[in-house]
Amino acid sequence: LSDRDGKIWMDGQMVDWRDAKIHVLTHTLHYGCGAFEGVRAYETADGTAIFRLQEHTQRLFNSAKILRMPMPFSQEEINEAQRAVVRENNLQSCYLRPLVWIGSEKLGVSPKGNRIHVMVAAWAWGAYLGEEGMKRGIRVKTSSYTRHHVNITMTQAKTVSNYTNSILANMEALDDGYDEALLLDASGFVSEGAGENIFVVKDGRIYTPDLSAGALNGITRNTVLHIAQDLGLELVQKRITRDEVYIADEAFFTGTAAEVTPIRELDRIQIGSGSRGPITEKVQSAFFDIVGGRNPKYAQWLTKV
Numbered sequence: 001l002s003d004r005d006g007k008i009w010m011d012g013q014m015v016d017w018r019d020a021k022i023h024v025l026t027h028t029l030h031y032g033c034g035a036f037e038g039v040r041a042y043e044t045a046d047g048t049a050i051f052r053l054q055e056h057t058q059r060l061f062n063s064a065k066i067l068r069m070p071m072p073f074s075q076e077e078i079n080e081a082q083r084a085v086v087r088e089n090n091l092q093s094c095y096l097r098p099l100v101w102i103g104s105e106k107l108g109v110s111p112k113g114n115r116i117h118v119m120v121a122a123w124a125w126g127a128y129l130g131e132e133g134m135k136r137g138i139r140v141k142t143s144s145y146t147r148h149h150v151n152i153t154m155t156q157a158k159t160v161s162n163y164t165n166s167i168l169a170n171m172e173a174l175d176d177g178y179d180e181a182l183l184l185d186a187s188g189f190v191s192e193g194a195g196e197n198i199f200v201v202k203d204g205r206i207y208t209p210d211l212s213a214g215a216l217n218g219i220t221r222n223t224v225l226h227i228a229q230d231l232g233l234e235l236v237q238k239r240i241t242r243d244e245v246y247i248a249d250e251a252f253f254t255g256t257a258a259e260v261t262p263i264r265e266l267d268r269i270q271i272g273s274g275s276r277g278p279i280t281e282k283v284q285s286a287f288f289d290i291v292g293g294r295n296p297k298y299a300q301w302l303t304k305v
């Protein structure tokens with residue numbers, strides 16, 4: 001990914017892709033205190049547009065606030081940087097990665113005295129869990145790793161260090177022949193996927209864990225709350241047990257990268273019919289209409305680049 005043509009926005013300037021480098025003594029590289037976002041831009045009839053740009057930038061600033069990192073740019077500047085990166089790289093649809101990190105002036109746990117840096121990169125990225133998974137559903141394993149407790153690492157911040165837990169869970173799941181991991185919270189209730197929120201469907205109602213289970217307040221999750229309301233489906237946020245997932249009629253993951261991905265199996269137990277369920281399909285299709293600019297009700301969620 002580092003050896004290609006293009007531009008990356010770094011601390012207020014567009015730099016050549018191959019020159020977007022940092023020093024090995026970068027504080028965040030050693031201690032893991034940093035925050036990032038995952039954002040997508042989609043092709044619409046009106047041109048390329050970034051989906052829920054303001055909400056992603058707001059979450060990035062919230063993450064930095066939680067980590068006590070003063071942001072050296074305004075939200076408007078970071079919004080502009082994201083639009084510019086998509087334009088500069090001539091991308092029709094893409095994934096965007098803003099990152100905030102602590103510089104290399106000094107080491108030691110205390111980051112004081114270090115500069116805070118921001119970068120935004122963008123590149124083309126198709127279905128995160130595979131095209132096939134989008135249609136047929138993916139196979140998921142309940143992780144042997146527990147999701148972060150709400151008072152250990154901060155779970156409403158999208159922090160760099162939170163992802164060690166995600167990486168461990170994802171690697172374990174892949175090594176065991178699954179597509180993705182499902183993590184439980186410290187009390188054993190369903191929290192979220194390694195990089196996705198989870199929803200289950202039972203008797204026509206949709207359920208998702210409430211945020212006290214340590215799940216990230218996903219922007220796609222929030223989009224699905226709107227979609228459910230539009231479809232006249234009741235959506236309940238509550239504690240969910242892993243066996244409620246086993247006996248659900250349908251289940252799906254949501255995320256900026258994962259979009260809306262059906263889950264067909266958990267721990268080798270088939271969920272419902274073992275393929276994409278009808279409600280999942282409706283939610284998925286409504287989601288792609290919104291991000292693709294085909295639902296005027298949500299036009300304000302799309303920022304043209």
Ligand code: PMP
Nearest residue numbers: 195196197216218219220255256
């Ligand atoms: N949970 C985790 C752990 C994630 O990494 C993500 C992806 N950002 C999500 C949930 C979904 O969040 P969003 O829909 O905002 O991308």
